[in-house]
Amino acid sequence: MYGNDFGPPEEAPGGGLLGEVEAAEAALREAAARQRRGAPASDDDLAGYFAEVIEADQKIEPRDWMPEKYRKTLIRQIAQHAHSEIIGMQPEGNWISRAPSLKRKAILLAKVQDEAGHGLYLYAAAETLGVSRDELVDLLLNGRQKYSSIFNYPTLTWADVGAIGWLVDGAAIVNQVPLCRCSYGPYARAMIRICKEESFHQRQGYEILHSLSHGTPAQKAMAQDAVNRWWYPSLAMFGPPDGESTHSAQSMAWKIKRFSNDELRQRFVDMCVQQAEVLGLTIPDPDLRWNEERQAYDFTQPDYDELMRVISGDGPCNRQRMAHRRRAHAEGAWVREAAAAYAAKRAAEKKEKVAA
Amino acid sequence: MSDPSPLWEVFVRARRGLSHTHVGSLHAPDAELALRNARDLYTRRQEGVSIWVVPAGAITASSPDEKDAFFDPAADKVYRHPTFYEVPDGVAHL
Amino acid sequence: MNGPFEFTLRLGDDALIAAQRLAEWTTRAPEMEEDIALANIALDQLGAARLLLTYAGELEGAGRDEDALAFLRDDREFRNCLLVELPNGDFAVTMAKLLFLSAYQLPLYTALAGGADERLVAIGAKARKESAYHLDHASLWVRRLGDGTEESHRRMQAAVDEIWPYTAELFAPDPGAPVDPSTLRPEFERVVTEVLAEATLTRPESGWAPAGGRDGLHTEHLSYLLAEMQVLHRAHPGARW
Ligand SMILES: [Fe+2]
Ligand SMILES: [Fe+2]
Numbered sequence: 001m002y003g004n005d006f007g008p009p010e011e012a013p014g015g016g017l018l019g020e021v022e023a024a025e026a027a028l029r030e031a032a033a034r035q036r037r038g039a040p041a042s043d044d045d046l047a048g049y050f051a052e053v054i055e056a057d058q059k060i061e062p063r064d065w066m067p068e069k070y071r072k073t074l075i076r077q078i079a080q081h082a083h084s085e086i087i088g089m090q091p092e093g094n095w096i097s098r099a100p101s102l103k104r105k106a107i108l109l110a111k112v113q114d115e116a117g118h119g120l121y122l123y124a125a126a127e128t129l130g131v132s133r134d135e136l137v138d139l140l141l142n143g144r145q146k147y148s149s150i151f152n153y154p155t156l157t158w159a160d161v162g163a164i165g166w167l168v169d170g171a172a173i174v175n176q177v178p179l180c181r182c183s184y185g186p187y188a189r190a191m192i193r194i195c196k197e198e199s200f201h202q203r204q205g206y207e208i209l210h211s212l213s214h215g216t217p218a219q220k221a222m223a224q225d226a227v228n229r230w231w232y233p234s235l236a237m238f239g240p241p242d243g244e245s246t247h248s249a250q251s252m253a254w255k256i257k258r259f260s261n262d263e264l265r266q267r268f269v270d271m272c273v274q275q276a277e278v279l280g281l282t283i284p285d286p287d288l289r290w291n292e293e294r295q296a297y298d299f300t301q302p303d304y305d306e307l308m309r310v311i312s313g314d315g316p317c318n319r320q321r322m323a324h325r326r327r328a329h330a331e332g333a334w335v336r337e338a339a340a341a342y343a344a345k346r347a348a349e350k351k352e353k354v355a356a
Numbered sequence: 357m358s359d360p361s362p363l364w365e366v367f368v369r370a371r372r373g374l375s376h377t378h379v380g381s382l383h384a385p386d387a388e389l390a391l392r393n394a395r396d397l398y399t400r401r402q403e404g405v406s407i408w409v410v411p412a413g414a415i416t417a418s419s420p421d422e423k424d425a426f427f428d429p430a431a432d433k434v435y436r437h438p439t440f441y442e443v444p445d446g447v448a449h450l
Numbered sequence: 451m452n453g454p455f456e457f458t459l460r461l462g463d464d465a466l467i468a469a470q471r472l473a474e475w476t477t478r479a480p481e482m483e484e485d486i487a488l489a490n491i492a493l494d495q496l497g498a499a500r501l502l503l504t505y506a507g508e509l510e511g512a513g514r515d516e517d518a519l520a521f522l523r524d525d526r527e528f529r530n531c532l533l534v535e536l537p538n539g540d541f542a543v544t545m546a547k548l549l550f551l552s553a554y555q556l557p558l559y560t561a562l563a564g565g566a567d568e569r570l571v572a573i574g575a576k577a578r579k580e581s582a583y584h585l586d587h588a589s590l591w592v593r594r595l596g597d598g599t600e601e602s603h604r605r606m607q608a609a610v611d612e613i614w615p616y617t618a619e620l621f622a623p624d625p626g627a628p629v630d631p632s633t634l635r636p637e638f639e640r641v642v643t644e645v646l647a648e649a650t651l652t653r654p655e656s657g658w659a660p661a662g663g664r665d666g667l668h669t670e671h672l673s674y675l676l677a678e679m680q681v682l683h684r685a686h687p688g689a690r691w
Contacts, residue, residue: 063417086482093477097470100682100691101517102500106493109473113489116482117397124381127363133383134361158682158691208691216689324477332480334605335541336385338598340360343386345597382483388590393483396490 017173021195024180028188031057040065054255059185062128070254074184075129076145077256082122083140083147087321089115091155092164100158107204108161114201118194125186141326149307150237152315159212159219159226165205167227167234167272173198174268175238183255206275213280220280227276228284236302238265244304269299363412364390366398368405376408384409454567455509456529457627459519460664461558462502463530465577466520467672468551469495470679471538480541487587491548494580501573521683525673526666533616535663535672542595542602542609549588549645550613550638554620556581557637561629570628589645596649603650610646611654618659 034056040049046065053060060066089112096112099105123133139145150168155161176198179191212223239245239261251257259267269288276283285300309315361383367376379398384390390409399405472492479485503516514522533551538544559581562574595606623632646653662668683691 089477089485096473096476097678098682100521100686100689102466102496102503102520104691105473106496106500109476109489109493109496112476113486113493116485116489120382120397120482120486121380127381211691215691216686218686219689328478328480331478332484332541334599334601335480335484335595336361338602339385339389339594341598341602342594343360343389346386384483389483389594392487392587392590396486397483 017177018196018199020177021180021192021199024177024188025192027057027181028059028192032059034058054183057181057183057255059188060183061185069250070256071129073251073254073256074187075126075131077251078122078126078129078187079131079136079139079145080147082119082126082136083145084151085115085119085122086140087147087325088151088168090321090324091151091153091317092161094155095158095161098158099161104208111165111201111204114197118197121190121193125190128186137329141322141329143313143322146311148237149310149315150233151321152310152317153229153233154317156229157222157226159209159222160230162205162208162212162223163226163230165201165203166209166275167205167230168237169198169201169205170272171234171237171268173202174264174271178258178264181255181258206279209279209281223279224281227281231284232302235265235269235299236304236307238262238268240304240307241301266296269297273297361385364394364409365412365415366390366394367408367410368394368398369407370405376406381412387411453509453626454570454628455506457624457629458502458506458509458570460529460531462499462506462519463528464534464551464555465495465502466499467528467530467534467675469493469499470675471534471536471547472544474538475544488544491584491587494577494584498573498577498580501576505569505573517683521680525668525676528666528668528672528676529664530668530672531616531619531663532660532669533613533620535669535675536613536616537671539609539612540605541591542605543612545588545591545595546606546609546613548584549592549642550617550620552581552584552588553638553641553645554617554634556585556641557634558629558631561634565628567628585641589648592645592651593649596646596651606649607651610651614654614656615658615660618656619661619663622661622664 040046047067050060050064050066050070053064060070092108092115093112096105096108099108123136126136127133136145140147150171155164173195176191176195180188180195182188182191209223209227212219214220242248242260242262245261248257248260252260272283273288288297288299290296291298310318313319362385363381364384364387365381366379368379369376382390382393382397384393387409391407394407394409399407469492472488472495475488475492476485479488499520500516503519507514507516507519533547536543536547538547556578559574559578562570563578565571565574592606595602597603617638621631621635621638624630643653660669
């Protein structure tokens with residue numbers, strides 16, 4: 001139904017992030033073919049065998065023995081990631097009804113729908129670690145598991161949809177592309193699929209901002225205002241600075257995490273500078289400048305106290321986002337019960353027929 | 357009482373001539389809903405595909421708790437593909 | 451009077467307003483899988499609306515494209531049936547609306563696909579498959595809610611009773627149109643009667659039959675829907691997005 005949307009397919013400039021996702025996919029296959037002894041020798045050998053698989057850059061699969069802390073760390077990380085996809089639908093979902101053209105409406109609806117899909121892929125990946133989706137959803141709803149703090153900021157104008165696509169999905173991709181090489185198989189495979197879809201998200205956001213910044217003065221001002229508000233919260237998405245990050249070292253050793261928070265943040269800033277120039281928009285950081293020695297941009301760090309406040313529940317929209325999710329879950333209960341009751345009736349009928 | 361929304365494993369034949377491949381799992385109260393959800397979640401309703409859903413509990417594996425999920429890229433509506441978007445000349449890393 | 455432009459506009463408006471309502475469910479569905487399903491159906495309706503409104507604009511020949519028709523008309527100029535503009539209500543009301551809408555759109559698009567107008571043939575052929583999917587989805591849920599728990603049965607019956615009167619308008623005779631809606635009624639009746647029976651629901655008696663949508667006389671709900679849908683587009687006259 002989108003016949004007038006077709007444009008000539010183009011390759012991503014410079015191979016870009018999609019290229020990195022494909023490289024991760026190729027590496028996954030290549031590592032799988034690498035010669036290695038086939039199974040642990042005895043029960044005493046389990047930890048050694050686990051270490052060898054990780055060492056060979058191969059994947060740990062659900063049935064493999066794994067340290068309890070590895071399992072716990074993954075469950076926490078994947079669940080938090082899944083919750084973020086689901087809660088993250090709300091800020092952008094806020095603009096579906098008011099999208100300024102039918103084409104933009106269709107794209108935004110498809111994008112928000114994708115995020116629901118990402119949430120479900122990730123819950124499925126977490127379930128392979130022996131936890132149920134219902135348990136994880138409960139942990140989210142009673143506030144015992146977190147989601148990305150970025151989604152606690154409001155979307156005040158249409159340009160925020162563009163800024164989220166460009167900056168928030170952009171930061172998410174920088175974070176997530178290395179996860180395509182994560183040592184846990186189901187998570188790595190989910191991330192490969194998700195990253196391919198995320199690339200569409202970032203581009204649609206960039207295209208929105210590009211249209212606005214090349215539109216009327218009011219549109220351009222709207223775009224600049226959105227970038228001003230989303231820039232620092234996006235930088236904060238990479239987490240606290242390396243010195244203060246609690247989980248990093250062990251996750252690096254287990255190849256769950258491949259780069260430090262600060263490395264990824266730097267990579268993101270370096271990418272954004274030139275993209276902002278093409279947009280004709282200003283990154284709201286007077287101290288942003290190229291450092292010849294480091295071959296990277298110097299930039300102002302986000303306010304990490306604010307990050308901590310938002311994580312602990314005091315962002316502008318924490319209460320609203322949680323209340324919205326809880327309401328949807330509670331109001332849907334009678335529907336889920338009806339479906340279960342219907343299924344139980346049909347199963348009972350079948351049994352009766354077999355017995356007769 | 358049994359699980360009101362059990363786990364189903366989903367297998368998709370992406371194109372004619374290929375065999376069904378495991379693409380992931382989902383929850384549904386019964387087979388009809390599982391099939392419906394699988395179509396929406398894992399194929400976004402491409403035509404020409406065939407889907408199997410199997411109760412996860414009905415699978416016997418040589419490694420009893422293996423439930424491993426494989427995710428393939430899906431060919432979707434055109435605007436879902438990043439190459440659909442116009443990237444102005446000279447923009448890198450997008 | 452009711453030439454191809456008017457006819458195409460009606461279909462396009464039905465699809466557009468249905469899409470707008472269905473999309474309101476995003477982030478609110480009873481289950482995450484259903485969030486995705488409702489978005490899919492909304493996307494189908496929106497896609498059909500874009501094709502139909504684009505074609506309506508061409509038939510009119512006044513230079514209006516899909517966005518001009520969607521965003522720059524007032525409620526008295528909209529030609530959708532009342533059924534699609536009614537609020538979503540609970541999930542049962544939404545499924546009742548979707549059941550009746552898709553049981554009407556499926557034979558309509560099927561007839562279009564076999565018609566004489568090449569553009570409408572192409573649109574009908576594509577939209578027909580999507581309508582079959584929507585009908586299937588709505589039937590699946592109406593059966594589950596009707597024959598699920600006591601509460602769901604009560605809600606589903608109430609929803610059917612509430613929405614049923616609005617189906618009469620769908621089949622008002624229009625002999626000059628590319629497809630005369632009154633010819634679609636028997637197929638609609640057959641499908642709906644079967645689904646309701648399977649769902650252990652009672653088919654309401656026909657009586658009160660509100661109408662007027664095809665002449666631009668709507669319920670009070672439409673103006674609010676349009677106010678929200680059109681606000682941004684209208685705030686920036688002539689802007690490109
Ligand atoms: Fe996502
Ligand atoms: Fe995204």
